[in-house]
Amino acid sequence: MLQALSNVLVTPAEMTAVDKDAARSGIDSFSLMRSAGTAVSAAALRLYPEALRFVVLCGPGNNGGDGYIAAAALADTGASVAVFALGDAAMLKGDAARARDAFALVPRPLDAYGPQSGDVVIDALFGAGLARDVPDEARTVIEQVNASGVPVLAVDLPSGIDGRTGEIRGLSFVAAHTVTFMAAKPGHLLMPGRARCGTLEIFDIGIPARLVADRAGDLHVNTPAMWEQHLGALDPATHKYKRGHLAVLCGGPVSTGAARLSAAAGLRAGAGLVTLASPAEALAVNAAHLTAVMLKEINNAAGLAAWLKDRRLNAFVLGPGFGVGKKARDFVLMLCGRALVLDADGISSFREGREQLFDRIAAEGGEVVMTPHEGEFARLFPDIAEDAALSKIEKAQAAARLSHAVIVYKGPDTVVAAPSGRAAVNVNAPPWLATAGSGDVLAGIIGAHLAQGMPAFQAAASAVWRHGEAGVVAGRTATAESLVESIAPLRGNA
Numbered sequence: 166m167l168q169a170l171s172n173v174l175v176t177p178a179e180m181t182a183v184d185k186d187a188a189r190s191g192i193d194s195f196s197l198m199r200s201a202g203t204a205v206s207a208a209a210l211r212l213y214p215e216a217l218r219f220v221v222l223c224g225p226g227n228n229g230g231d232g233y234i235a236a237a238a239l240a241d242t243g244a245s246v247a248v249f250a251l252g253d254a255a256m257l258k259g260d261a262a263r264a265r266d267a268f269a270l271v272p273r274p275l276d277a278y279g280p281q282s283g284d285v286v287i288d289a290l291f292g293a294g295l296a297r298d299v300p301d302e303a304r305t306v307i308e309q310v311n312a313s314g315v316p317v318l319a320v321d322l323p324s325g326i327d328g329r330t331g332e333i334r335g336l337s338f339v340a341a342h343t344v345t346f347m348a349a350k351p352g353h354l355l356m357p358g359r360a361r362c363g364t365l366e367i368f369d370i371g372i373p374a375r376l377v378a379d380r381a382g383d384l385h386v387n388t389p390a391m392w393e394q395h396l397g398a399l400d401p402a403t404h405k406y407k408r409g410h411l412a413v414l415c416g417g418p419v420s421t422g423a424a425r426l427s428a429a430a431g432l433r434a435g436a437g438l439v440t441l442a443s444p445a446e447a448l449a450v451n452a453a454h455l456t457a458v459m460l461k462e463i464n465n466a467a468g469l470a471a472w473l474k475d476r477r478l479n480a481f482v483l484g485p486g487f488g489v490g491k492k493a494r495d496f497v498l499m500l501c502g503r504a505l506v507l508d509a510d511g512i513s514s515f516r517e518g519r520e521q522l523f524d525r526i527a528a529e530g531g532e533v534v535m536t537p538h539e540g541e542f543a544r545l546f547p548d549i550a551e552d553a554a555l556s557k558i559e560k561a562q563a564a565a566r567l568s569h570a571v572i573v574y575k576g577p578d579t580v581v582a583a584p585s586g587r588a589a590v591n592v593n594a595p596p597w598l599a600t601a602g603s604g605d606v607l608a609g610i611i612g613a614h615l616a617q618g619m620p621a622f623q624a625a626a627s628a629v630w631r632h633g634e635a636g637v638v639a640g641r642t643a644t645a646e647s648l649v650e651s652i653a654p655l656r657g658n659a
């Protein structure tokens with residue numbers, strides 16, 4: 166795979182445009198199909214040397230064309246190969262017809278296939294061109310193959326997965342391995358598509374990286390390459406005030422644990438100072454639990470206003486355990502000009518009156534990051550959440566544009582999006598990261614990165630990645646507390 170494209174995500178529509186650009190620049194499209202199909206055959210031989218038979222299921226477009234090339238290449242090695250076609254293979258056009266002719270045998274109809282032990286299925290029914298739900302003629306085969314346990318190697322995408330959204334169009338194969346070309350597509354990383362791709366291989370079929378980069382939007386896999394140029398901000402060799410002073414706003418006495426978790430995570434993630442701002446009635450319980458985190462009594466908006474005169478307070482977390490209501494709204498509106506992580510109750514408090522929040526963020530120009538999970542997202546952005554045509558990435562982008570904030574749309578496939586449209590999909594989080602208090606820890610890490618001067622998008626993306634790494638280190642029995650202990654330095658810093 167080309168290093169330059171290693172973390173770029175390309176939508177199927179963009180990939181189609183790249184194809185056209187490649188043809189216009191004189192690249193022979195059939196040579197691309199030959200590279201693609203040959204890469205699939207190589208993967209099949211590498212991964213399944215013990216296969217008794219390779220069964221290639223070919224569709225009516227170029228995905229099927231890749232399948233015929235793979236079948237011919239496998240047959241050339243002496244492997245046992247059978248091809249089954251959806252529809253009339255005689256009707257194939259262009260490169261796909263040429264590819265079909267490269268395979269010596271006449272394909273059999275798709276419904277003649279029944280999985281047998283020792284088979285390896287190469288799924289070349291539909292790829293980037295899947296335009297609607299999987300047709301009835303393909304249903305039975307997909308169901309039988311999935312139920313049989315026969316391994317599936319998918320060409321470009323498991324058939325039935327929408328490359329733009331990761332949604333299942335009716336039903337789909339569950340692949341053990343997917344070979345895609347030039348760059349990953351959103352559907353490989355967004356759920357549920359990601360869970361159906363198996364391992365993902367990105368093969369360079371020879372389209373110049375420049376042509377792909379020219380068409381690609383500002384959409385990436387969340388890797389350190391996205392934000393490592395900002396890691397200097399996390400250098401621990403600076404004075405502790407320069408490492409930032411993070412303030413976490415705490416709610417009433419019965420729900421203080423969440424804010425303390427955020428504060429502990431913020432300290433662990435490298436904020437120089439962390440203060441928990443607590444109402445009087447929760448001071449005693451907080452004092453009993455805190456050591457390195459400082460405590461400050463803040464009871465109301467007047468108290469907060471006075472405290473905010475201290476400009477060394479340079480990042481805030483509001484939401485975990487704070488309570489939904491007017492006090493949260495008042496506090497948040499006072500913090501929109503600063504670096505702010507708005508989480509949990511802080512988000513839910515604006516179920517009504519969100520325009521006031523969005524207008525304030527736009528007017529004050531603070532570095533605001535919102536971290537909704539699916540339920541909170543639907544509360545704050547019901548119109549966007551209900552739009553079934555949008556992918557999770559597109560929803561996060563729309564919410565960021567509307568709110569003027571960086572949106573961290575949480576889940577197993579967390580998306581970080583900026584108002585500019587820049588977005589990153591996170592892939593390093595283990596499933597057990599969805600533990601109680603995990604979101605509070607994430608909010609604290611983002612707060613720490615903001616406090617240390619990282620811009621909002623990079624602060625959020627790096628925090629999401631670091632949170633995922635902490636989950637891996639903490640292991641399957643992770644609790645929010647062990648997660649905090651597992652937050653590791655980023656490249657030797659913080």
Ligand SMILES: NC(=O)C1=CN([C@@H]2O[C@H](COP(=O)(O)OP(=O)(O)OC[C@H]3O[C@@H](n4cnc5c(N)ncnc54)[C@H](OP(=O)(O)O)[C@@H]3O)[C@@H](O)[C@H]2O)[C@@H](O)CC1
Binds near residue numbers: 225227229
């Ligand atoms: N640069 C690259 O990336 C390269 C990409 N390559 C490969 O090309 C693939 C994309 O090829 P593609 O555009 O022909 O689309 P593909 O997935 O074969 O499907 C289109 C066909 O399926 C049909 N159809 C669609 N949905 C349907 C449904 N629900 N039910 C029934 N029919 C349905 C559709 O019919 P239509 O919608 O027109 O009626 C049309 O006939 C890509 O995934 C990769 O494998 C390589 O060859 C090398 C270079």
Ligand SMILES: [K+]
Binds near residue numbers: 289292
């Ligand atoms: K496929």
